[in-house]
Amino acid sequence: xxxxxxxxxxxxxxxxxxxxxxxxxxxxxxxxxxxxxxxxxxxxxxxxxxxxxxxxxxxxxxxxxxxxxxxxxxxxxxxxxxxxxxxxxxxxxxxxxxxxxxxxxxxxxxxxxxxxxxxxxxxxxxxxxxxxxxxxxxxxxxxxxxxxxxxxxxxxxxxxxxxxxxxxxxxxxxxxxxxxxxxxxxxxxxxxxxxxxxxxxxxxx
Amino acid sequence: xxxxxxxxxxxxxxxxxxxxxxxxxxxxxxxxxxxxxxxxxxxxxxxxxxxxxxxxxxxxxxxxxxxxxxxxxxxxxxxxxxxxxxxxxxxxxxxxxxxxxxxxxxxxxxxxxxxxxxxxxxxxxxxxxxxxxxxxxxxxxxxxxxxxxxxxxxxxxxxxxxxxxxxxxxxxxxxxxxxxxxxxxxxxxxxxxxxxxxxxxxxxx
DNA sequence: TGTACATCAGTGAACGCGCGTTCACTGATGTAC
DNA sequence: TGTACATCAGTGAACGCGCGTTCACTGATGTAC
Numbered sequence: 001x002x003x004x005x006x007x008x009x010x011x012x013x014x015x016x017x018x019x020x021x022x023x024x025x026x027x028x029x030x031x032x033x034x035x036x037x038x039x040x041x042x043x044x045x046x047x048x049x050x051x052x053x054x055x056x057x058x059x060x061x062x063x064x065x066x067x068x069x070x071x072x073x074x075x076x077x078x079x080x081x082x083x084x085x086x087x088x089x090x091x092x093x094x095x096x097x098x099x100x101x102x103x104x105x106x107x108x109x110x111x112x113x114x115x116x117x118x119x120x121x122x123x124x125x126x127x128x129x130x131x132x133x134x135x136x137x138x139x140x141x142x143x144x145x146x147x148x149x150x151x152x153x154x155x156x157x158x159x160x161x162x163x164x165x166x167x168x169x170x171x172x173x174x175x176x177x178x179x180x181x182x183x184x185x186x187x188x189x190x191x192x193x194x195x196x197x198x199x200x201x202x203x204x205x
Numbered sequence: 206x207x208x209x210x211x212x213x214x215x216x217x218x219x220x221x222x223x224x225x226x227x228x229x230x231x232x233x234x235x236x237x238x239x240x241x242x243x244x245x246x247x248x249x250x251x252x253x254x255x256x257x258x259x260x261x262x263x264x265x266x267x268x269x270x271x272x273x274x275x276x277x278x279x280x281x282x283x284x285x286x287x288x289x290x291x292x293x294x295x296x297x298x299x300x301x302x303x304x305x306x307x308x309x310x311x312x313x314x315x316x317x318x319x320x321x322x323x324x325x326x327x328x329x330x331x332x333x334x335x336x337x338x339x340x341x342x343x344x345x346x347x348x349x350x351x352x353x354x355x356x357x358x359x360x361x362x363x364x365x366x367x368x369x370x371x372x373x374x375x376x377x378x379x380x381x382x383x384x385x386x387x388x389x390x391x392x393x394x395x396x397x398x399x400x401x402x403x404x405x406x407x408x409x410x
Numbered sequence: 411t412g413t414a415c416a417t418c419a420g421t422g423a424a425c426g427c428g429c430g431t432t433c434a435c436t437g438a439t440g441t442a443c
Numbered sequence: 444t445g446t447a448c449a450t451c452a453g454t455g456a457a458c459g460c461g462c463g464t465t466c467a468c469t470g471a472t473g474t475a476c
Contacts, residue, residue, distance in 0.1 A: 161370030
């Protein structure tokens with residue numbers, strides 16, 4: 001970082017980074033513009049050279065989050081290779097991995113109260129992320145006889161709900177609320193049982 | 206309500222009611238003491254006759270919420286009658302019903318960032334609620350051969366996670382994010398598939 | 411290579427605002443005699 | 444039944460604070476000639 005004086009060099013990125021740390025630490029509501037500016041070594045007013053204000057910064061972080069998220073999911077899904085089942089399970093693991101590795105982004109996306117329609121770009125990339133999950137579900141559900149096959153959107157909604165629930169209830173650090181099981185294990189077994197219920201895994205084991 | 210002048214009569218209850226409305230409308234972070242006081246027709250300072258401050262009021266609301274929650278769950282579980290399965294499913298429905306009917310309480314409990322150990326009474330009643338869910342899971346899992354039976358705590362954690370995920374992602378009013386399915390249906394089918402995966406429901410249908 | 415100047419990313423002071431909380435007070439209520 | 448007085452739930456003014464945002468400004472950078 002060549003912050004040799006008056007001009008910061010890459011303030012935009014530094015602000016986002018500072019905001020992410022604050023959000024991860026104190027929640028999306030505890031994040032303030034002024035504090036992010038201070039953490040980036042800059043006057044609050046300087047933020048307005050790069051963002052339209054607090055909400056705009058938050059929206060940008062959510063947008064970046066969805067971008068990373070969609071990318072990770074696509075990578076994990078790997079176009080359904082080697083098998084629809086393996087790809088699906090990899091996608092589920094990627095979900096949790098994202099939540100753990102990018103807590104600030106995750107919170108900005110799902111806990112900041114920001115609307116997914118705040119900006120068109122945000123809506124677009126959120127839709128892209130959702131589409132990956134749904135595609136993974138659709139591919140996998142092709143192995144179910146059509147007449148007992150739930151809609152792929154419902155399938156993926158179930159998995160998304162369970163993943164999100166595990167993150168919110170059991171993967172956060174609130175002391176005393178600690179889960180009796182590691183979140184990864186919880187989610188993996190949960191998804192396993194669910195897939196067995198769909199007849200996509202053998203009933204035993 | 207006999208609020209005939211200087212003395213309010215039942216300010217404590219009125220404040221809680223006002224706070225609940227505000228939390229449900231604007232989220233637990235959007236709730237302010239001053240606004241609640243104003244909604245109750247009273248000066249902010251009057252609040253301090255009944256609560257130690259903002260946090261104390263929030264904790265009391267969460268406590269009340271857990272109380273109602275635990276009661277509803279116990280009622281729905283009905284000591285495992287008529288069957289462990291029916292009781293379990295009723296409990297799941299009660300979870301969602303609680304989230305819908307008491308949104309302010311639900312948010313104060315799960316989204317306000319309040320620690321379940323904020324006060325001993327809060328910890329106690331939260332434990333009571335958790336115990337009902339776990340008991341329902343334990344009873345039901347007795348119908349599974351012991352060697353392929355997951356721990357009841359894990360079982361209930363799965364259901365809790367899916368329920369919470371459905372509430373957060375699909376039962377909230379954020380326009381545009383509306384689920385493709387009604388939350389009740391989503392949760393019911395999700396739990397159904399999960400139970401089938403445990404061999405507690407017949408594989409067909 | 412050096413100078414003049416436009417561009418632009420930052421400063422710093424100030425704003426109005428609503429917040430939670432405190433304090434001395436006052437008006438209503440209820441009880442003792 | 445009436446009066447004196449203690450209790451207590453409310454008022455209203457004030458506080459210090461940090462927030463997001465604005466504004467005129469200034470110092471650094473980069474480009475034209």
